[in-house]
Amino acid sequence: MGSDRTPIFLCAALLLLLVVGLFIPNWLVFLFTISMAKGLVVLGLILLMRTGLVSFGQGLYYCLGGYIVGISGQHWGITDVALVFLLVVLAATLLSSILGLLLCRYREIFFAMLTMAFSMILYGILVKSEKLGSTDGFIIAQATLFGWQPEVEASGTWIFALAVIITLVALLVMHLYFRSPMGFGGEAIRENEIRVEYLGVSPRRLIYIKYVVAAVLAAFGGAITAVAAGHVDPEMAFWATSGEFVFIALLGGTLHVAAPLVGAFLIEIIRTIALDLAPYTWQMILGGSLLLIIFFLPKGLWSLLPKRREEEGL
Amino acid sequence: MAGRKNVRNYSPVQLATASIVCLLTAALCLGHPPSVRADEGTYKLGLVTFLSGAAAGPFGVPARNAAELIIEAINAGTLPSPYDSKGLAGMTIESTIIDEAGGGTKQVGEFRNLVQRRNVDAVIGYISSGDCLAIAPVAEELRALTIFFDCGTPRIFEDNDYKYVFRTGPTSTMDNVAAARYILELKPNLKSVSGMNQNYAWGFDSWNDFKWAMGVLKPDVDIKTEQFPKLGAGQYGSEISAVMVSRAEVIHSSFWGGDMEGLVLQGAARGLFDNSQGIFTCGETAMFRLSDQIPEGTIIGGRGPFGVFAPASPLNDWFRKSYMDRFGTPPTYPSYKMAQAILGLKAAVDKAAAAKNGKPNKEEIAAALKGLEFQAPSGVVRMSLGKGHQAVQEMVYGQFTKKNGKPEIYNVRRYPAECVNPPDGVKSEDWIKNSLKQTSCN
Known part of the structure; x- marks a missing residue:
């Protein structure tokens, strides 16, 4: 394997984004933040997809992350981002390590349907919770960092910076993981699970770990969305939200850790501008672009980039 | 992986797709440079209402119809008294409409686009209570004059105080x-x-x-x-x-x-x-x-004195007749509530303009709208709850x-x-x- 320049590219790209973030208008900063949040969820999803499993229920952890942020601010009085995000990770790990015990036994459509079922259970519970505002959701208290309360006007920028840092760390870790034996194990399971077992590796354990990692990433995405948007509602756990994540994954492709980010940004920008240009037919523009990509770039946008040798060797 | 030979060769179709997607994105991005402040004679109004989904038919579209009708009449100065002056204190209304579909997070993003990219002077909209709850703090953060016209939850002004956010429709x-x-x-x-x-x-x-x-x-x-x-x-x-x-x-x-x-x-x-x-x-x-x-x-x-429940007045007669003539059906309550939001804005802008003898800024308009009592096709609207930000009827x-x-x-x-x-x-x-x-x- 040759020298791996991806981490350097990733660092450079995201640091550049951080600098650019200081100069671009606020609405674009918000769009970038939401794209990164969704990109993180999809990063977890492609981890599962590389293993041949499609989760239609990442909304479960996306929503969990958002609601933990909201509840800790509104009901427990915890607004410190570092502490809240720690809680988010704990909650997502706990829930996914329980559900994972069941889910790692299922494959294909059964896995997809079960993940969706669990996320719809959370949706149902939240709709019935009038204390949490039912379908209206509730407003999130303004976030602080280590006791520092930023100006309301500057909050967009520092949440963006936070999102960039979390995304960078997540991308680096996942890149290393994808290239580790455990990471390649996913593709091996997708190709031939029985062989993997003969090699002495437990596919169930591998899938279990991947499921937990994907859950934590999704919860981070939800937490960032919640802090940035300032509001959570049960729609985050609805199947259509999870469906959008699968769409982004298809759009970006599963070939590279940065692909979900590109996919998420593209879908956000196409949608927001379509909504502006064609208030009555924006869905057609969005759907049309997705169809074009699925027909002509089945491996996602990332397949347009020239492949490097080391990647071909996979 | 297969395809080593094709490493740098793309099929024409692939290239075409990529270029179309890129061009589309680029064109869309560049098509809207952060527009310069509108000239003095216009007032840019962002309208947000459901144009797709289940709420579009009964609420979103009747509301949009009413907005079209009222805005044209205000610009032409053909409304009955007390709104018979042209425009908002003389300024022509230029409106932009956005679909409310997509949920709270999406709408927060779109709201930012309206205020920061399209530079609207005020936003009137929102049917879903969830969207109103999500938008209110953002409107305050961006100091954007925002009038909710239809959403019903009383939580908005009961749980928080806002300076730039108003609701001209009563609560549920x-x-x-x-x-x-x-x-x-x-x-x-x-x-x-x-x-x-x-x-x-x-x-x-x-x-x-x-x-x-x-x-x-x-x-x-x-x-x-x-x-x-x-x-x-x-x-x-x-x-x-x-x-x-x-x-x-x-x-x-x-x-x-x-x-x-x-x-x-x-x-x-x-x-x-x-x-x-x-x-x-x-x-x-x-x-x-x-x-x-x-x-x-x-x-x-x-949901209030709207539609058939509206009391007779020259303004109401004009509204019912013009709406009937133009859209072929009598206006229902979403139409009334949209008309009332726009007229509330006009009343506030006119009042603020009269007080300073010139074009008012958004702080002056907000101050004028606070606690205002104004006429609408549905009768008198009093902004008396939520410290003058929430209407009762x-x-x-x-x-x-x-x-x-x-x-x-x-x-x-x-x-x-x-x-x-x-x-x-x-x-x-x-x-x-x-x-x-x-x-x-x-």
Whole structure:
């Protein structure tokens, strides 16, 4: 394997984004933040997809992350981002390590349907919770960092910076993981699970770990969305939200850790501008672009980039 | 992996797709450079309402129609008094419309786009209470003058104070408090009620307000059954059976739009309303569309003095006639509420302009709108709750009938705002539970 320049590219790209973030208008900063949040969820999803499993229920952890942020601010009085995000990770790990015990036994459509079922259970519970505002959701208290309360006007920028840092760390870790034996194990399971077992590796354990990692990433995405948007509602756990994540994954492709980010940004920008240009037919523009990509770039946008040798060797 | 030979060769189709997608994105991005501040003579107004999804037909599109009509009339200066001056203090309104579909997070993003990319001077919109809750803090952060026209939840101004956020439509509290009052006047010996409301925040809030008001006004009324079918379910067979079996004297429902029409049709076909009195808090939108199917005597409300409940005035006559002429159907309550939001803005801008003899800025407009009392096709609107940011109006209920083939309302009862709304600074729930009984309507 040759020298791996991806981490350097990733660092450079995201640091550049951080600098650019200081100069671009606020609405674009918000769009970038939401794209990164969704990109993180999809990063977890492609981890599962590389293993041949499609989760239609990442909304479960996306929503969990958002609601933990909201509840800790509104009901427990915890607004410190570092502490809240720690809680988010704990909650997502706990829930996914329980559900994972069941889910790692299922494959294909059964896995997809079960993940969706669990996320719809959370949706149902939240709709019935009038204390949490039912379908209206509730407003999130303004976030602080280590006791520092930023100006309301500057909050967009520092949440963006936070999102960039979390995304960078997540991308680096996942890149290393994808290239580790455990990471390649996913593709091996997708190709031939029985062989993997003969090699002495437990596919169930591998899938279990991947499921937990994907859950934590999704919860981070939800937490960032919640802090940035300032509001959570049960729609985050609805199947259509999870469906959008699968769409982004298809759009970006599963070939590279940065692909979900590109996919998420593209879908956000196409949608927001379509909504502006064609208030009555924006869905057609969005759907049309997705169809074009699925027909002509089945491996996602990332397949347009020239492949490097080391990647071909996979 | 296969395809080593193709490493740098793409098929023409792939290239074409990529270039189309890139060009599209680039064109879309560049097509909207952060526009320069509009010239002095125009006032840029962002409108947000449902243009797709279940709420578009009954609410979003009638509201958009009303906006078109009123904005054109304001720009031309053809409205009756007191709005017969041209434009907003002389400025021509230039409007942009956005679809409200997509949920809170999406709408927060779109709101930022409207304010920061399109540089609108004010935003009027939002039908969903969830969207209103999500938008309010962002509007405050961006210091963007924002008027909610339709969403119903009282939580917006009960839980927070805002400087730039207003709502010119009344909250949903008065719908259900007045519903309880009307029912008890119609049936003073009422023994039992059942509820059929949608399984989401609107349905829960409506039913709770009604149930609490009933519990205070006549504590011995028995709640037979509370049904919460799914939003947009379309089929209510089993819920109708459950309600029929409960044999309650009155059935309360806050269903709206297609769901309400479905319930009316299916319930009427099965004789649900033969032995039980139906009360539909949002029934007004279906009055003309389903005039052959709504059972005689059904109590219907229109979320305020809107539509057929609007008091006669030159402004109302003009609005009904122009709307009829242009769109072929009478305006329903969403149309009224949109018209009222735009007129509230005009009243505020005109007032602020008169006070300083020039173009007012948004702080001056907000200050003028705060606590304002203005005329709308629905009568007088007073911005008296939420520290002057939330409107109250009278609430009206009546019973449906068909006279000579034309749908009409009889037994109309008007409730002054004070007896169906809490005073400023008191939460709806606390007011209903603690002070409703002492509040008189006379």
